[in-house]
Amino acid sequence: MRVLFVTVLLSTIAAVGGKAASFDELAEKAAAARRANQIPEAIAFYRQAVELRALWAEGWWFLGTLSYASFQYADCQDAFDKFVKLDDKRPLAWTLLGLCEFETGAYDRALDHLRRGLAGEDLAPDVEPVARFHYGLLLSRAGNFDQGRRELERYARGAAREPMLVEGLGLNALHERWLPNEIPAERRALIEKAGIATSHWILGETDRAESGFQELLQEYPTAAGVHYLYGFYLSSTRPGQAMAELRRELELDPANADAAAMLALLLMHTEDTAKALRLAEAAATEQPSDALAEYACGEVLAETGDARTAIAYLEAAERLDPAVLQYRMALAGAYSQTGRYEDARRERKLSMEMAARAHAGD
Amino acid sequence: MNGGRRAGRQSCGAAVLCVACAIGVRGAAPHAKKATCATCHPAQARPQPATGMGIGMELPPDQRLLREHPKLTLEANGYRYRIESAHGKSTYTVSDGSGELTLPVRYAFGVQSETFVLEYGGRFYESLVSYYHPLKGLGITLGDEGLRPRSLVEAIGRQTSDQEIAACFDCHGTGGVKQGKLALDSLQPGVTCEHCHAGAGKHMQAIAAGKAAAFPRKLGTMAAEEMSNFCGQCHRTWETVVSLGLFGEKNVRFQPYRLANSRCFLGDDRRIRCTACHDPHTELVRDDASYDRACLSCHDLKGAAPVGAGAATPKACPAGDRDCVSCHMPKVRMPAGQAIFTDHQIRVVHAGDPYPN
Numbered sequence: 001m002r003v004l005f006v007t008v009l010l011s012t013i014a015a016v017g018g019k020a021a022s023f024d025e026l027a028e029k030a031a032a033a034r035r036a037n038q039i040p041e042a043i044a045f046y047r048q049a050v051e052l053r054a055l056w057a058e059g060w061w062f063l064g065t066l067s068y069a070s071f072q073y074a075d076c077q078d079a080f081d082k083f084v085k086l087d088d089k090r091p092l093a094w095t096l097l098g099l100c101e102f103e104t105g106a107y108d109r110a111l112d113h114l115r116r117g118l119a120g121e122d123l124a125p126d127v128e129p130v131a132r133f134h135y136g137l138l139l140s141r142a143g144n145f146d147q148g149r150r151e152l153e154r155y156a157r158g159a160a161r162e163p164m165l166v167e168g169l170g171l172n173a174l175h176e177r178w179l180p181n182e183i184p185a186e187r188r189a190l191i192e193k194a195g196i197a198t199s200h201w202i203l204g205e206t207d208r209a210e211s212g213f214q215e216l217l218q219e220y221p222t223a224a225g226v227h228y229l230y231g232f233y234l235s236s237t238r239p240g241q242a243m244a245e246l247r248r249e250l251e252l253d254p255a256n257a258d259a260a261a262m263l264a265l266l267l268m269h270t271e272d273t274a275k276a277l278r279l280a281e282a283a284a285t286e287q288p289s290d291a292l293a294e295y296a297c298g299e300v301l302a303e304t305g306d307a308r309t310a311i312a313y314l315e316a317a318e319r320l321d322p323a324v325l326q327y328r329m330a331l332a333g334a335y336s337q338t339g340r341y342e343d344a345r346r347e348r349k350l351s352m353e354m355a356a357r358a359h360a361g362d
Numbered sequence: 363m364n365g366g367r368r369a370g371r372q373s374c375g376a377a378v379l380c381v382a383c384a385i386g387v388r389g390a391a392p393h394a395k396k397a398t399c400a401t402c403h404p405a406q407a408r409p410q411p412a413t414g415m416g417i418g419m420e421l422p423p424d425q426r427l428l429r430e431h432p433k434l435t436l437e438a439n440g441y442r443y444r445i446e447s448a449h450g451k452s453t454y455t456v457s458d459g460s461g462e463l464t465l466p467v468r469y470a471f472g473v474q475s476e477t478f479v480l481e482y483g484g485r486f487y488e489s490l491v492s493y494y495h496p497l498k499g500l501g502i503t504l505g506d507e508g509l510r511p512r513s514l515v516e517a518i519g520r521q522t523s524d525q526e527i528a529a530c531f532d533c534h535g536t537g538g539v540k541q542g543k544l545a546l547d548s549l550q551p552g553v554t555c556e557h558c559h560a561g562a563g564k565h566m567q568a569i570a571a572g573k574a575a576a577f578p579r580k581l582g583t584m585a586a587e588e589m590s591n592f593c594g595q596c597h598r599t600w601e602t603v604v605s606l607g608l609f610g611e612k613n614v615r616f617q618p619y620r621l622a623n624s625r626c627f628l629g630d631d632r633r634i635r636c637t638a639c640h641d642p643h644t645e646l647v648r649d650d651a652s653y654d655r656a657c658l659s660c661h662d663l664k665g666a667a668p669v670g671a672g673a674a675t676p677k678a679c680p681a682g683d684r685d686c687v688s689c690h691m692p693k694v695r696m697p698a699g700q701a702i703f704t705d706h707q708i709r710v711v712h713a714g715d716p717y718p719n
Contacts, residue, residue, distance in 0.1 A: 237525060239542060329601045336587040336622075336629025344629060348622070351604055352719065359607025 023052045030062065039066055043075075050082075057086040061093070068096050073103035091120025095131045102134050107179075111138040129155065133168065137179055140172040145258070146291060146321055148172045156202035163192075169202075170195025174225035175258065190220050194229060201233055209233065222252055228259040239266050257287035261296035268300050276300045284313060291320035295327050302330065307337040325354050397570035399555045399562060406643040407555060413645045418534040418552035420470040423450030427476055427493060428467065436491050436500035439510060441517040443491045443500060445478070454480055454489060456517045463514045471534045475701060477503050479530065480518055486527040490519040494700040501700040505612060533596035558592075558642070582637070587622075587629030593636045594618035609719045614694040620706035623718070626660065626676065627708075633659045650687045657686040 021029075030045035043066050050059040064079035080097035087093070095117030101110035114135040117123065123131065136151030149172050158165050167180040170191035176183075183191055197212025213230045220226050231245030246263040249256055260283035267276035280300045283293035298313030314331040321327065332347035400407035410416045420426060428434075428447040436443045444455040445467065452467035469479040475496075478489035490511070492503045503519065511517035522530070524543075531538040531549060536557050538549030555562045559578040568575035584592060591599050598608075598616035600623075613619060618636070621627055627634055639656045640646065647653075660676045681689065687704065692711055695702045707718060 325605060326601075329604060333587060333591070333601070333629075336627075337585070339628070339630045341628055348600070348604075352609075355604045355607050356609060356719075359609070 021048070023049055023056075026052065027056075027059070030059070034062060034066065039070055042066055043070070043072075054082075055086060057083055060086065061090075064093070064096060064100075068100060073100040076100040077104055077106070091117045091123055092127065093117070094120070095123060095127060099131060099134060102138070107138060107141060111135070111142055114138065133165070136172070137168050140168070140175075141177050141179055143175075143177055143289070144321070145172055145175050147323065150323065153202045156199040166192055166195035166199065168195070169198045173198040173229050174223075175228070175256075176225070190216075190223055190226075193219070194226070198229070224253045224256070225249075227252065228256055228262075231259065232262060235262060235266060239269065242266060255286060257283040257290045257293040260286075261290070261293040264296045264300055268303050273300060273304050277304060288316070289320060291317045291324065291327065294320065295324075295330065298334065299330055302334050302337070307334040310334045311338065311340075323354075325351055325358070328354065397566060399566060402569070409645070410555070410643040411552065413643070414473045415553040415642060417473045419472070420476070421549075421551055422452065422466075422468060425450075425452055425467070425470050427473075428452045428470060431493065431499075434493060434500050438491065438502055439517070441511065441514075445491075445493075445500070454478055454518075456490075456514055458514055458517070461514060463518065465518065469531075471530065478519075479522075479527070482515065482518055486522050487519040488522055488530075490517060492700070496699060496701060501698055504615070504696060504700055507698070553596075584635060585630045585632050586627060586635040589635040589637065590618040590622055590629075611694060611717050612696070613719070614703045614705050614717075615701070617706040621708070624706070624708040651685050653687050654684050657690075658683070661686075 026045050026049040030042050030049055033039075033042035033045055043063065046059050046063040046066070050056055050063060053059070060079045060083035064076050064083055067073075067076035067079055077097060077100035080093050080100065083093050084090075084097060094113045098110045098112075098114030098117055101107070101113060114131055118128075118131055118135060132151045133155055136148045139145075139148035139151060152165075152168050152172055155162075155165050156169065164180050167183060167188075170176075170193070171178055171180070171183070173194045174191065176187075176191065193212065193216050197209055197216055200206075200209035200212055213233060216226055217230060227245045227249035231242045231249060234242035234245060243263060243266050246259045246266070249259040250263070253259070260279045264276040264280035264283065267273070267279065277297075277300045280293070280297040283290065284297040287293050294313045295317035298310040298317060301307070301310035301313065311331070311334045314327060314334055317324070317327040318331055328347050328351045332344050332351060335341075335344035335347060398407065420428075425447065428445065429450075431445075432447045434443075434445040440458065442457045442459075444457075446453055446455070452470075453464050454467050455462055455464040457463075463482075465480045465482060467478050467480065470476045471479060472492075475492060475494045477492040480487045480489055488503060488506070490503055490506055490509060491500045493499070494501045506520055509516075509520060528539045528542060528544055531544060531546070533553075535552065536550045536554040538544060538546050540548075558581065561576060561578040565575045565578055581589075581592070591601075594600065594602065594616075597618050600619045603613055603616050603619040608616070621634070621636075624634075632638065633656070636642075638659070639653050661678055662676075679686065679689075689711060690708050691704050691706060693702050694705050694717070709718065
C-alpha cells in the first residue's frame, strides 16, 4: 500500500505543470516537505532528485535519515551507502548505515560501519546508546566478547525492563555468538538467567548476583560457559574458588581459551608459574585471535623473567583489543625490562591518558 | 629460582626470626645459640626490626605513639574525634554532640604517623582521622578528605573491602593473611625477613639443622623495573596507581609509580632501582647529600658513565654536583600539611611548574 501511494505521488509530482520537474524544483519541494514533516512526500522528492543528480550528497543524506525514521531499513542502507561514498567524514552517517545493515542482516558490514561511526565524535545523544548496544551485540557475535561486554554493560541498568538487553548480556556472558533473535528456543531460559545474574553483577548487587549464579549452576551444571562465567565473577574476590570453577569449565569445554587464560593468570599469582605457562601457551595457540589468551601468555612469560618473548604476546593482545588498559600497561613493563625505553614511555603515556579518561569525574 | 615481579613474598605462618633448634652443622654444642637470620646475616637482620618497615604497626600494649600522646582530639565534618590511651589500651571515640561511639584501637598502622584500623559490626574501617607527625596531632586521613559522613558509623572512617584490609595487614605485618584471607591470630607486626625473602624461614631451619638448604632468591639480581614491581607490592606499583586513577599530588607517596615516570628510569638498569638509594634493612637516611653518589653513578660530570643501549647520554647538571635531590626530587607537602614526601619523579623542576602526573 505504501509503495502504491508513493508511486502515485511520484507520478503526480512529476506531472506538475505537464513537464518534468527540474532538479532545483525537486530539491526545493523535498526540503519543504521535510520541514512540514510530510515524510513520504519528502522521500519521494528526494528519490527523484538524486536520480537526476547522483552526486548530491545532501539528497542521499536526507533520503537516508527519513527512510530510517520510517523504518525503511533497506532504503536507508542504500541511501547512506551512497552518501558515505561522497562524504566519508560524518560519524552519524556511518552509524545509521550500520544500524540499517543490522536490520537487513548485513552483520559483518554493520559491525565495521558502527565501529567507524562510534569512533567519531558528537554522535547525537539519542543515537549513541542505540548504536553502542547494537555494536555490543555484533562484537559478541564476532567473538570479541571483552569488547562486547564493555559496550553492553553500560546498559545493565535497563536490563530489568528490556528483554533484549538481558539476552544481549546473557549471550555475551556465556560467549555465545548469536544475536537475540537467533537464540534457539531450548537455550533461551539459560541465556536469560545468565543475563539477569550478570546485570546484577555489573550493578554491584552482589547478593542478587550470587543467588543468580547459584541458580544458574544448579539448573545448568554442565552447560558450556556457566562455570567460566561464575569463575570470572569470583576471580577478583575469591581466587581459590574461581580456579575450581575454571577447572570445571575446562573439563566440560577444553577449548574455552578465556577460561584457560584466566586460570593461568590466577595460577601465576599462586606462583605455580610452570602450570600457568603451559595453560597460557595452550590457550594462545588454540585461539591466537583471543586477546585475553595472548595477554595471559605474555604476563606469565614476563613473570617468569622472559620479558623478551612476552612482548610479542602482549603486542598481539594490545592489537586485538587496544581499549584494555591492562594489556597496554603490561606491554609498557615488558618494554621497560628489555631496554626499549622509548616504547615503554609511549605506552605509559597512552596508558595514563586512557586511565585519566576512564576516571574523569571520579 | 626464576625471577619474577612477585617473587620473594609468600604468606607464611612461620615468619619468625628465632628458631628453637640446635645448630647441628658440626655437632651440637651443649649450649648452642638459637639460630636467627642475624646469625649469618647480621648486617641486614640486626638493624631491620627497628626500622619503620620492621615495625610496620603497633599492637596493644606496645602502642608507643599513642602512649606518648595519651589524648588526641580533632573536630572535623561536624564530628568530634578523641583518641585516648591509658594502661596499655587505646580507644577511638567519635561523637556528634548527641551521641558517641567508642571503639578499641587494636591496630595502629605506621610508625611516625599512624592510621588506625577499627572494627565495628563485623567490618573493618580505616579511621577517618590519623596521627600525623608533622602536625603533632590528628588530621584527616590522606585520601579521605572528600568523605562527608552522615552518621556516627560513617564518621568512624572508610569501610574497607575484604581484599583491601587483607592487603593492609599483609603489608604492615607478617603472617596475618593466608591465601588472601585474614588470619589475625598469627599476625606479627612489621615486615620480617620472610616477607621479602620468601623461603628464608625454611632456609634458616635447614642450615641450623645441618641440612642442605634451598636459598631464597637473591633480590640483588633485580633491575629497576622488576624491583619497582617488587617493592610496589606494598608501595604501589606503577600499574596499580594508573589503573586506580590515583592522579594528583596525593600520588607522590607512591614512590615506585613516581620513579617509573622519571625520564631517567631505565627498566633494565640497576643504578635507578630502589636499592640504588635505599637499604631496606636500615632506617631511611634523611641526609639528601648522601644520595649524590647514586645520581652521579649515571650523571658523572666526566661523562664516562655508560648506560643501557638505546638510552640517551645522561647530562651533567649545569647548576651543581651535590645535593642533587634538593632540586631534582622536590619535597611535596600534602594540602592539609599532614605529611611531606620526597617526589621520586626525578626531573628538572622549574618554578611554577604544575605537579606532573
